[in-house]
Each structure stands twice: as structure tokens, then as C-alpha cells.
Amino acid sequence: MYIILKGEVGEFSEEELLKVYSKSNCFDADALIYGKSAKQFKVLEELICYELDKASFLALMQSNEAFKAYFIQDLANKIHSAKQREYTTELSGFMMALVGECYLHTPTIVQKECSIMEALQEMEAKKSSCIVVRLEEGYGIVTDSVIRKHVLFNGYDKHASIGAIALFPLICIEASDYLFNALLSFTKHAIKRLVVMENGEIIGILEQLDLLSYFANHSYLAAVKN
Numbered sequence: 001m002y003i004i005l006k007g008e009v010g011e012f013s014e015e016e017l018l019k020v021y022s023k024s025n026c027f028d029a030d031a032l033i034y035g036k037s038a039k040q041f042k043v044l045e046e047l048i049c050y051e052l053d054k055a056s057f058l059a060l061m062q063s064n065e066a067f068k069a070y071f072i073q074d075l076a077n078k079i080h081s082a083k084q085r086e087y088t089t090e091l092s093g094f095m096m097a098l099v100g101e102c103y104l105h106t107p108t109i110v111q112k113e114c115s116i117m118e119a120l121q122e123m124e125a126k127k128s129s130c131i132v133v134r135l136e137e138g139y140g141i142v143t144d145s146v147i148r149k150h151v152l153f154n155g156y157d158k159h160a161s162i163g164a165i166a167l168f169p170l171i172c173i174e175a176s177d178y179l180f181n182a183l184l185s186f187t188k189h190a191i192k193r194l195v196v197m198e199n200g201e202i203i204g205i206l207e208q209l210d211l212l213s214y215f216a217n218h219s220y221l222a223a224v225k226n
Contacts, residue, residue, distance in 0.1 A: 104204025112163025140166025
């Protein structure tokens, strides 16, 4: 272990500077405790330091509880810092991920004149989770809950046109937008799916469950959930 009397030493992980040690600081105790060090140390400014050999260091660890507690706590702080850097790196990756990179469901798109039954048959054939309806003012959406409400509970004719029960306006997001913004939309509008657009055309449906699944495949989410 080295105790600095004058100068500065940088602690690096590959090419990333993690910490700078200066007068009265010590460094590289890990090498004495574990027999190796995963970090590299480079002199940044003319250096004068004491050198404490391994035998003397370990003897102090055994005989002096305050000395031992200091280095154990220092190790705990380093582990915490490493986990924080890992979390930040992965979170940055999620923040930069695009909607188009997530799994998108095949959309079922029908005209407003299409009957509910025909739309349901097409949805079943495509294994879609909802029906997008072309309306005069844009697009609307029909989900399972909408079908239940109107057809099962209100007695709406299943052979009637679907346009009359479509919810409008449609909440959409661009494929080039960030997944983080999709998460915000799900939360803000209390919805379970977003229609994904690209160049003015619908290319898919982003389900809330698929976005959560994307989250679950990243270690930082597991840390947050726990």
C-alpha cells in the first residue's frame, strides 16, 4: 500500500478515471488484501510516498480494529460506487433505446364501416390485441374492454359498424421516439398499448407488457424492483 506525501495518483478502470489520490491519501490496499488489483494507478503529478509492505499491512489489520474497520468500509464504498456506475451505464442504454427496437404487435386496421364481427375475425387471424379503425377525423381504437362494454353489456349489434364504438383520438408514438417517452405515455394516459407510427403509417402496436418485459431483461430494473 502507498501513502502519499506529495503529488497525485489517478485510479483507472481501463481508460476511465475513477478517482484521484493526493497528499495524505493511501491507495492499492486491495492488492494486499486480495493479492491482486483490478484497477490501474498512474502518477499524475510528481510523487513522493511511503510504501507499506503486505506483511506489515496484514499485521495491522489483525491487531488494530480501527485500521481494519477503515479498510473494510472503504471496500464497501468502492463496491457501492461500482454498482452505481453499472446502474448508470445500463440506465443510459435504456434512455437511448428507441420504440422501434422493442417488440411490436401486428396491427389490425379496418374501415369504420366494417362490422364488429368481421373486425374481430380479422383481429383473431392476425393475433392482434386491438383493432385500429380508420375514421374521417383520423384513427380510433377498439379494445377487448370496449367490445365487452358495448356488445355484451349494452347489447350493441355485433354486425353493426365498428366505427360507432371506436375510441378517439388515438394515442400514438413514433418508432424513432425513445422507449422512455413511451413509458411516460403509458403512465400519463393510463393505457395498456400505444400505436406506433413511421412516416405517417401505422407499423405496429406497443404493448405495456412488452415494454415491462424489456425492462425486466435489464439488471438495473431488477435492482429497482427489489
